[in-house]
Amino acid sequence: MNKVWQIAGREFIATVFTKAFVIGLLIMPLIGVLFVLIAPSLFGDRNLKFEGEIAVIDPTGLVMPEVRSAISARRSPAGVTEIVERARAGGADQMVLSVLGAATQLTLVERPASADVEQEKLWLNEPTPAAKHLALVVVHANAVEPSPGTSNLGTYDLYVPPRQDNRVEVAVQGVMREAIIEARVFARDLNRQELTLVTTVPRVRSVTVGADGERNTVSGFNIVIPVVFMGLLIMGVMFAGQGMLTTTVEEKSNRVMEVLLSAVSPMQLMGGKLIAHMGVSLIAMSLYLGLGLVALVSFSLFGLLDLKLILYLLIFYLIAFFTIGSLMMAAGAAVNDMREAQQLMMPLMMTMMLPWMLWWPIVQNPNSTLAVVVSLLPPVSSFGMLLRIASSSPPPLWQVSLSIVLGVAGVFGSVWFAAKVFRVGILTFGKAPNIKTLIAWVRAA
Amino acid sequence: MSVSTTTTAIELRTVTKTFGSLTAVDRLDLAIPRGALYGFIGPNGAGKTTAIRMIMSILLPDSGELRVLGARSALEAKDRIGYLPEERGLYRKMKVAPYLTFIARLKGVPERGLKDRVYSAIERIGLEGVENKRCEELSKGMSQKIQILAAIIHEPDLLILDEPFSGLDPVSTRLLKDLILAEHRRGATVLFSTHVMPQAEEICEHVVMIHRGQKVLDDPVRTILRPHDLRALTFEPLDAHIDVSAVRALPEVERCTAVDGRYEVALREGADAASAMGRVLGVVPAARIELKRRSLEDVFVSIVAGPGSNPSGASGGKHVGVA
Numbered sequence: 001m002n003k004v005w006q007i008a009g010r011e012f013i014a015t016v017f018t019k020a021f022v023i024g025l026l027i028m029p030l031i032g033v034l035f036v037l038i039a040p041s042l043f044g045d046r047n048l049k050f051e052g053e054i055a056v057i058d059p060t061g062l063v064m065p066e067v068r069s070a071i072s073a074r075r076s077p078a079g080v081t082e083i084v085e086r087a088r089a090g091g092a093d094q095m096v097l098s099v100l101g102a103a104t105q106l107t108l109v110e111r112p113a114s115a116d117v118e119q120e121k122l123w124l125n126e127p128t129p130a131a132k133h134l135a136l137v138v139v140h141a142n143a144v145e146p147s148p149g150t151s152n153l154g155t156y157d158l159y160v161p162p163r164q165d166n167r168v169e170v171a172v173q174g175v176m177r178e179a180i181i182e183a184r185v186f187a188r189d190l191n192r193q194e195l196t197l198v199t200t201v202p203r204v205r206s207v208t209v210g211a212d213g214e215r216n217t218v219s220g221f222n223i224v225i226p227v228v229f230m231g232l233l234i235m236g237v238m239f240a241g242q243g244m245l246t247t248t249v250e251e252k253s254n255r256v257m258e259v260l261l262s263a264v265s266p267m268q269l270m271g272g273k274l275i276a277h278m279g280v281s282l283i284a285m286s287l288y289l290g291l292g293l294v295a296l297v298s299f300s301l302f303g304l305l306d307l308k309l310i311l312y313l314l315i316f317y318l319i320a321f322f323t324i325g326s327l328m329m330a331a332g333a334a335v336n337d338m339r340e341a342q343q344l345m346m347p348l349m350m351t352m353m354l355p356w357m358l359w360w361p362i363v364q365n366p367n368s369t370l371a372v373v374v375s376l377l378p379p380v381s382s383f384g385m386l387l388r389i390a391s392s393s394p395p396p397l398w399q400v401s402l403s404i405v406l407g408v409a410g411v412f413g414s415v416w417f418a419a420k421v422f423r424v425g426i427l428t429f430g431k432a433p434n435i436k437t438l439i440a441w442v443r444a445a
Numbered sequence: 446m447s448v449s450t451t452t453t454a455i456e457l458r459t460v461t462k463t464f465g466s467l468t469a470v471d472r473l474d475l476a477i478p479r480g481a482l483y484g485f486i487g488p489n490g491a492g493k494t495t496a497i498r499m500i501m502s503i504l505l506p507d508s509g510e511l512r513v514l515g516a517r518s519a520l521e522a523k524d525r526i527g528y529l530p531e532e533r534g535l536y537r538k539m540k541v542a543p544y545l546t547f548i549a550r551l552k553g554v555p556e557r558g559l560k561d562r563v564y565s566a567i568e569r570i571g572l573e574g575v576e577n578k579r580c581e582e583l584s585k586g587m588s589q590k591i592q593i594l595a596a597i598i599h600e601p602d603l604l605i606l607d608e609p610f611s612g613l614d615p616v617s618t619r620l621l622k623d624l625i626l627a628e629h630r631r632g633a634t635v636l637f638s639t640h641v642m643p644q645a646e647e648i649c650e651h652v653v654m655i656h657r658g659q660k661v662l663d664d665p666v667r668t669i670l671r672p673h674d675l676r677a678l679t680f681e682p683l684d685a686h687i688d689v690s691a692v693r694a695l696p697e698v699e700r701c702t703a704v705d706g707r708y709e710v711a712l713r714e715g716a717d718a719a720s721a722m723g724r725v726l727g728v729v730p731a732a733r734i735e736l737k738r739r740s741l742e743d744v745f746v747s748i749v750a751g752p753g754s755n756p757s758g759a760s761g762g763k764h765v766g767v768a
Contacts, residue, residue, distance in 0.1 A: 006550050014538065255534030259595065261503045262528035263551035265520050427503060 003264045007272025008279070015243055015280050025284055028235075029291055050168050052132030054175075055109040055123060058139045062187060063156075064110055066179035067137075071106050106175065107131060117157075124161045135160050135172045144183045156180070208304070221304055226363050226390035228292065229313055230383050232285055234352055237320045240281035241328035241348070244273055248332030248426075249341055257426050266423040273329060278321055285317065312389050312400075316382035319407035323379045323414045324348060330418035334425035334441075340432035355383035366391040376403050378410025417442060453512070454479045454603050454634035455500055460509030462495050469495040471658035472509070477636060477651075479602075482629045484649035484666075485638040486741070488749050492658040493638040494531050497607050500636075501528055514603055524553035527601035527633075531608045533592045535580035541567065541591055542576035545598055552599035566594050570620060586617050593621060597628055604628050606637035610644055622648060642742040646670065652741065654748060661748050670738055675718045678710040680725060680734035691728035697721040709737060 015021055058064040111120060117138055124133050140154030141147070147154075156176055160169055185192045206217040251257045260269055289310070296302040331344040355362075355374070362371040366388040374384035375395065385403040388395045424441040425433070433441065457475040461468065470492040477483050487493050498504040499511060502519040514522040536544055545563045554562065567576055570590045575583065583591065589612065597604060606625070610618055625648060629635050639645050645652060645666075652669060654662035662669070682689075689708055692701045697716035702709050712721050722734055 003551055006547065010547050014536070251536075254537060255530075255532040256536055257534075258503065258530035258532060259528070259534070259548070259592070260551075262501055262526065262530065262596075263523055263548065265502075427498070 003268050004271045004275065007260075007264060007269055008275035011247065011273055011276030012279050015247070015276065016283065021280070025287060028288065050134065050165070050171065051105040051107075052134035052168075053107045053109045054135045054137060054172055055111050055120060055133070056137045056139065057111045057113065057115050057117065057120065059113040059141045060139060060144045060183070061113065062144045062183040063139045063176075063179050066182040066186070067175060068108055068110075070175050070178040070182070071108055106134070106171065121159055124159060133161060134164070134168050137172065137176055139180070143180055144187050153184070213303070215300070215303065221301070222392040223363055225305070225309070226387045227359055229309060229390045230355055230359060230387050232288060232292075232313060233317055233320060233383055233386055234355070235288065236281045236285040236317050237324050238352065239284050240277040240321055241325045243277045243280055244325055244329040245332040245341055245345070246338070247273065247277075248329050249335060249338055252333065252335075252426055253337060261426070266426065267419060270326070270329065270419060270422050274322070274325065277325065278318075281321065282317075285313075289313075309390055312386060315404060316386045316407070319404070319411055320379070320382035322411040323382075323407070324351065326411075326415045326418035330421040330425065333422040334428070334438065335432050336429060343432065351379055352383075354380050355387065358384070359387055362387045363391050366393045366395065372399065375399065376406055378407055379414065381407050381410070452478055454481070454514055455636065456510075456512040457496070457500070458510040460496070460499060460506045460511055462492075462499060462504060462506050468658050470499065470506070470655075473655065473658070473660055475653060475660065475663070477634060479634050480629075480632055481634055482625075482648065482650045483634075483636045484645035484652040485636055485655075486640070486642070486645055486652060486662075486745060487638075487655040488745075489640075491655045493655060494607055496655065497605055497636075497638060500605065501526070522603075524599065525602040527552075527596040527599065527604040527628075529593055529596040529606040529609055531611075531638075533589075535583075535588055535591065537581035538579060540577050540579055541572075541583070544580060545591070545595060548595045549598045552601075554599045562598065566598055567591075570594060570624075585612065586614060589613060589617065590620070593624060597624065600631065600633075601628075602633055604633050604635045604637075606635070608639060609637055610639055610641050618644070642740065642745055646741045654745065656748055662744065666741070669741065669744055675736065676712040676714075676716065677737035678712065678718065678722060678725065678734060679704075679707055679737045680710065680729070680731040681707050683730045683732050687729055689729060692725055695721070695724050695728065697724065 056064060056067055058067075117136075120136055120138075124136055126133060136159040138157040138159075140156055142150070142152070142154035143156060144153070146152055158169070158172065158176075160172075182192070185195060207214050208217045251260070264272070293302065293305075296305055327348055328345070331341055331348070335341045335344060358370065358374055361368065362374065362384060365371060371384065371388055372395070375381055375388050376385075376399070381403050385395070385400060389400065420442040421438055424444060428441075453476050455475060455477040457473050459472045459474060460470060461472055462470040473492075473496060475496075485493050485497070495504060499506050500513060500519060502513075502523075511518070513519040514525055516522040519526055539547070542560075542563050545566065546559060549559055549563065550556075564576060567573060570593075572587060572590060575587065575591075580588065580591070593606075593609065596606065604625070609621055609625070613621060622644065625635055625637065637648075649666050651665050652662060653660060685706060689701050689703075692698060692708070692710065697712050698721070699711045699713045701711075710721075710725065712718065718736060725731070726734060
């Protein structure tokens with residue numbers, strides 16, 4: 001056992017006390033901070049402004065005046081203020097639509113009600129127009145009043161030129177929505193302000209009541225937490241697995257492997273490397289988890305976190321680490337260089353990606369058949385079960401226990417397989433093995 | 446074969462190892478007594494490295510029995526074995542002294558005096574001052590010396606060296622030879638594989654040769670090199686440009702041919718070698734004259750290429766050399 005610790009100690013020091021490790025460790029939180037600080041400036045477009053014409057064909061004759069006034073109102077500061085006030089009272093979608101509409105300088109081109117729509121479509125793609133032709137709107141005849149004998153109201157058709165920014169379309173839809181509603185209200189001699197008043201219910205903040213007190217509910221917290229914990233788990237396993245793969249390939253390619261094997265058994269070597277890289281990735285995970293907890297404390301959200309999750313994170317990390325990490329080390333032992341390693345890594349990477357692909361359906365319905373299967377089936381069970389445990393509907397304890405038992409069985413299986421491949425692979429040079437060769441090695445070892 | 450485990454350092458009994466359809470080592474029997482200095486020779490692909498790796502328990506045999514230093518497996522005696530593999534390397538980023546310390550610890554060297562042991566070992570091979578250099582900063586020759594030190598840092602009972610002389614310059618070769626002999630004098634059993642026959646001839650007490658996985662030679666060096674042909678002489682003239690027609694004219698001489706600055710003399714049927722030597726010396730001043738010996742290289746080539754290619758043409762006899 002002393003030799004295992006000697007191997008582990010050297011490997012740990014050789015990995016941790018390097019610039020690459022320190023930079024690699026800090027780069028993720030740094031990117032996160034930079035993203036929070038700079039992203040709004042990078043991705044936001046405060047000077048967003050569209051200028052151009054929209055052509056409207058209105059067979060009702062009632063919508064056109066409202067379009068005219070809606071466009072002019074959106075250009076005025078008073079109009080923007082009104083939109084903001086309404087956004088405060090109403091939903092965010094409405095607010096986005098309105099703000100985008102306000103940022104757009106639309107000019108109305110009024111077409112006669114009898115205009116030929118096909119001819120008007122050609123207008124959209126006219127070469128080098130003086131002003132940009134943004135959209136053609138054809139209002140339905142029943143957009144304001146239902147057709148005789150029916151009770152349904154119509155809408156409008158919207159035609160746009162190719163390769164146009166989607167935000168223009170959103171702006172035009174905002175304008176047309178306003179105009180048609182105004183026309184309908186006017187046609188029925190209703191009071192718009194009163195209508196707005198009775199149809200608007202201000203949004204309320206829910207309050208989460210816990211054993212330790214009450215606090216404002218953080219919307220999305222129950223969605224974010226499972227993803228964060230699964231991300232931590234994947235990051236930890238990847239961090240360790242990648243390290244083991246790289247150092248094993250290096251030791252094999254610089255021929256130090258055989259020197260080591262003259263002093264320790266392959267199992268001692270593999271055990272030492274597993275312990276070392278487990279330590280390395282636990283450091284990384286602890287750092288990120290610690291930063292996350294500090295963030296929760298600073299936003300007074302720490303109380304929303306179930307601390308049992310940290311224990312489960314550790315348990316499922318160990319299962320996932322030994323299952324996938326040992327296989328990654330075996331892959332490193334089986335190949336001659338990193339390029340060959342990538343080929344063997346593909347199935348493992350796919351395994352790691354599977355929970356990413358399935359996280360949304362699992363978090364949305366943590367007790368679905370898919371979620372249960374994914375959370376019980378090694379080697380993805382650790383990721384799936386952690387997602388479920390962190391979700392708003394945690395699984396029953398027996399499923400958690402079963403997942404741990406099956407996971408531990410998976411650990412024994414993969415470590416056994418990896419050890420066999422490791423033993424043969426570390427001294428085998430030449431053509432990179434395929435799955436068939438690996439199975440032959442397992443039988444031979 | 447029955448060998449006492451108390452007197453043998455390495456014992457292999459009908460050990461076989463195959464890789465797919467290739468039999469790398471085929472029913473190999475070997476017994477190396479403790480304290481012996483053995484050479485392990487054979488052509489490329491003969492199975493030497495595979496055999497050594499099995500001795501080291503790096504590879505497991507398919508069949509047969511193996512004992513190392515009295516243990517059933519080298520795993521049980523790794524701390525008492527020093528090993529220099531054919532394909533050797535260092536941790537490039539590690540410094541020399543920490544690397545040797547790490548290897549020594551793996552080999553069970555106690556912490557007490559470990560630092561002194563490492564530093565004096567480095568001094569022993571004339572590399573003072575490299576202790577804190579990274580291994581990647583060392584020249585190839587220096588790296589090889591450090592690798593050799595790593596094999597003997599724990600003063601092993603058994604030292605196994607796989608092609609230790611490959612790639613070494615003459616000075617390093619001399620140093621390694623001295624280290625091997627010093628380890629042998631200390632009492633270690635030494636087994637090394639080599640392609641360099643003169644070195645095996647010079648250093649080894651005993652030579653084992655394998656060819657196509659099978660043992661084809663297992664004899665003391667002095668027995669192998671014993672001259673066998675009483676009708677073949679070799680002499681080295683004092684003057685390299687001497688006319689040897691007088692030698693060819695001697696009645697005992699069938700022919701005289703120049704070979705690498707020497708002359709080889711074939712005697713006629715029934716000629717007496719001792720009197721022929723005297724007569725040759727009478728007509729040609731010579732620095733050295735003796736019955737022609739086989740070299741290890743001759744033996745190697747004759748075994749590998751077949752009996753017909755034996756350059757010595759040796760066929761038994763006794764050594765009666767005159768210097």
